[in-house]
Amino acid sequence: MYHKTLKNKEKILAIAPMMDWTDRHCRFFHRQLTRRTLLYTEMVVADAVIHGNRDKLIGFSGAEHPVALQLGGSEPRKLAEAARIAADFGYDEINLNVGCPSDRVQSGTFGACLMKTPDVVGECVAAMRQAVSVPVTVKCRIGVDEQDPEEALDRLAESVFSAEVEALWVHARKAWLMGLSPRENRDIPPLDYDRVYRLKAAHPDRFIGINGGVQTLDEASGHLKCVDGVMLGRAAYHTPALLASIDSEVYNAGAVPADFEAVIEAMADYAGQHIASGGRLSHVTRHMVGLFHGLPGARRYRQILSTDATKPGASPEVLRRAFAAVDLSVSARAA
Incomplete structure (x- = not known):
């Protein structure tokens, strides 16, 4: 069902992957408020999925569907193996993190620093696509550090589209790997929604979603006029009651008062x-x-x-x- 929704480029509203927040308990709670919204896990490193306690790291309730696992890594072979394990667990989508700016991901040469090596990202996507039948997607930034967002995002998009990625989610901010903390990277770099809109206009047949600074469902609906999907982040976490209106306002499922x-x-x-x-x-x-x-x-x-x-x-x-x-x-x- 979810795979068909993505393939047909139907509008999707999602709750963004957020470290230390979108664990299995959070996702189960959010699912009580909205039946249709796509939920994301926290980022889990591919090595951890392969060698760690899988039930603890990526176990989830069947009530969470549709739910996507976000992976961190930069080695195609390992990401393919981790994706295969996740698909066997029943995840509806496997997402590759190309946007997290933390020190941890920089030391592991994955996350936002992968914006500098789009060819590697394409190789990772291709390997994951070969390993699983569920959708493989990417979440990225518009660029990092001194990169020109016009060039950087286009190069990344071209690489993953060539690898047949099934969705590209774009956090509409740069990430500054030097000089800003992960928290500051969520607020200080200015939002550039128009850059994501231009990417969508250039690739009308590709699923492109937007993330970053979306506070209300009215704002989300505005973005959905220009792109295929919207991710809610901190607004969904801090004021979760807004999720109770998503099914009716975004998915036209009929207005039902929140119980x-x-x-x-x-x-x-x-x-x-x-x-x-x-x-x-x-x-x-x-x-x-x-x-x-x-x-x-x-x-x-x-x-x-x-x-x-x-x-x-x-x-x-x-x-x-x-x-x-x-x-x-x-x-x-x-x-």
């Missing part, structure tokens, strides 16, 4: 299973703190999750108690 009580019960049951397997409540609830942003009682909800949910032995009842502090009547009247 937050059902969401909380689903997450409480999920947290109970996680605790029974040796986990802690806070592993799950840390992703839910912003759910009721702006509603009466939201502050108390946050306080309970930030304190009581982090205590040893905390049970799912803490989540239910936090939810009881929220006044949803304001939200209902606004709707």
Whole structure:
């Protein structure tokens, strides 16, 4: 189903891969709010997939579909093996990271620094495409350091398109590998959405999505007039309630009021299973703190999750108690 959507270049809204945030608990939570949005894992290094604890690193719930695994690496053989393993796990897409600017990825010669070696990226994509039948995609920047974004993005795009990549997601900022921290690279380099629009105009038959600084569904809808897909990042994480409108506003699935009580019960049951397997409540609830942003009682909800949910032995009842502090009547009247 997802493969057909991508092949037909139907509009896609996705939640971007975010290190330390989009783990399996976060993705399960987001799936309770939107059934259609494409979810991404955190980046996982190919070597870790090949040699590490696979269930821990890339295991996921079947409820998360459609879900994509983002891989980090620069060696075609290893990426192909890791992609094959991920496909066997049931992922709907394998994505190659060509955008992360952290020190860790620079030392491993992958991530954003691969913008400097587009031919290598093309070789990696070709190897992954040969290894799996699910879509192989790339997420990149418009350039790094002193590169000219016109030339750098075109070269990268031409290389991966020649390798038959099935989607190119572009974070519409440069990455400065020298002089800016990973956090600063998310905000300081200016956004250049027009550069991504020009790439799409030059390649109308290719799936091209945009990422970077998108705060609202109205903004996402505006981008979807020019490109094929939009990724929401921090806005989706910090104010997850906006995800509850995606299925109706983006996918025309019909307006259905968000049933937050059902969401909380689903997450409480999920947290109970996680605790029974040796986990802690806070592993799950840390992703839910912003759910009721702006509603009466939201502050108390946050306080309970930030304190009581982090205590040893905390049970799912803490989540239910936090939810009881929220006044949803304001939200209902606004709707």
